[in-house]
Amino acid sequence: MTVLDTPVVRPSVASDAPPLEVADVSWSADGRLIVDGVGLSVPPGTMTGLLGPNGSGKSSLLRTVAGTYRPDGGRVLLGGDDLGAMRRRDRARRVAVVEQESTTDVPLQVLDVVLLGRTPHRASAADEALALAGLETVGMRDLAGRDWHTLSGGERQRVHLARAITQQPELLLLDEPTNHLDIHYQLALLTFVRSLGVTTLAALHDLNLAAAYCDQVVVLAGGRVAAAGAPSEVLVPDVVRSVFGVDADIHVNPRTGRPVLTFSPL
Template sequence: MTVTESPVRSPAAPADESSTLRVADVSWSADGTLIVDGVSLAVRSGTLTGLLGPNGAGKSSLLRAVGGTNRPDGGVVRLGDDDLLAMRRRDRARRVAVVEQESTTDVPLRVLDVVLLGRTPHRAGDSDEALALDSLDTVGMRELADRDWHTLSGGERQRVHLARALTQQPRLLLLDEPTNHLDIHYQLALLGFVHDLGVTSLAALHDLNLAAAYCDEVVLLRDGRVAAAGSPRDVLVPEVIRDVFGVDCDVHPHPRTGRPVLTFSPLSG
C-alpha cells in the first residue's frame, strides 16, 4: 500500500466525540516575550484543521503548548473531557502524537526501530511490530523497514515520522509543517491521507493552497493571536490575506474540486 491510496485498516485509533480538541485562552512566553497570546480554538472530532500565519506568528509555539512540550502560562487544553495539561507525560502521549518539522538522532537505528518508538507510551505487546509495519505500509515505506535511518532523505524521514505517530494510536495528531522536504506528489498524498484518516488533527502549514485544498477548517494567527478562523472559503479571502500577510491575493475555484485556489502579488499602490 502507498500513501496515495486509502488505507484498508488505519492503525490509528478511531475518532469520536471524546476526540474533539478545545483550546481556551492559551498563552505562552519565552524570555519575557509573549509568543502565544490568549488563543482559543476548536478542532472537531475526526477533522483536519490548518494552523496558518506568517513566520513568527506563533504556529509552532502553539502546537508545542497544546502538546504539552511548552507549558503554557495560562489557559486550558481539553481533548474531549480530558485536561491534557494536567496529565502525566506518559498518559498524554497515549492520546497525542506529534510530528515535528525536524527530528534526528545520532543513535544508529533502523527505520522500523524509529517507528516502534511510537509504542513507548503503551505497554509492550506481541502486536507492536505488526502495528509498526502496518503504519509503514500505510505511508508507503514498508520496503525500507530495515534501512538505516541515517540513509533516508528528508522526505522519507518525514513519512517515517508520520508512521511513528500512527503507531502511537493517538486520538489527536499534531503536525508541524508536515510537508517540509516533500515533493509535490507526497505533499498532496500526505495531506490527503491525514484528512481521510479520521483522527482529530491540527497541522501548522506554510502553504495556503495546500491548506485550502485539504483542511476542513483553518485558524489564521498573527502576532500570536487568532486573526480569523473558519472554513477555507470564509477565511482565505483577499481582504484577510492582505491584512495578515501584506500581499494582494486573487481567489478562484479549483476546476476539479471547487476549493479555493490563491494567487499572490505584491501590494499595489
C-alpha cells in the first residue's frame, strides 16, 4: 500500500487505549499568560490536531501536557489518572513526546537513539528487540547501524518517532513533526502515526495535513480554544478568517472526501 492510497477513515481503534482529558489548563512565562484555560479531549486511540497561528500556545500547551512545564492551573488526565500528580518517570512510561528538530552533538548510532525510549523502563534483555521493532514500524530497520549525523531531516524525524514508539506510550505528543519534511515524508510520518492506534495529540502548521489525517482538530488563538471538532466542522471560512487572518475556500478531496483548503489574502 502506498502512502497516497492510505484510507483516511479508520476502520477501528485499539480498544484499550485511554482517552486524554485536558481541563482548564493554564501556563504563564514571565508573568504573561501563554496558555489560558484550555480544555480539550482526545478520544481513545485517535489523533487530534492542535492548530493555530505562530505564538498561539500550541507548543506550550503540548509541553504542559507532557509535564515539561508545570501548569499554573487545571488538570491533565490520561485514562482518568492525573498526569501532573505522577512521578516524572511513571509519566514517561505512559507519555512519549516527539519535538520538532531535536538533534545532538554526540556521535550516536540510530539504534542508540531509539533505545533512549527505554530510559523510563526497567532495563531488560528485550529492549533491543523492541527498538528494532520500532525502527521496523517506521521502515528504517536497515539503518539501525547508521550514524545519526548522516541522516536526512525526514529520517531523523522517523527515528524520533521510532524512539517514541519504543517508549510504549499510551499517549503520543507531537510538536510539528512534519516541519521541514518534503511532501512524501509529511504524509508518510502522519500515516505511521495514525496506524499506531495510540491516543495522539499533534501540533500541526499545515491545515490541509490536519484536515487529511486528524480525527479531530482543536484551533488555538491567543492561548485559548477558538474552535474544536471534526476537521470538516472546524476548518470553515469563518474560523480560518478570524484565527489566521486569511480567506479560505473549502473543497472536497475527490479521493478521500476530506476537506481541502485554498487560501487568499484578505
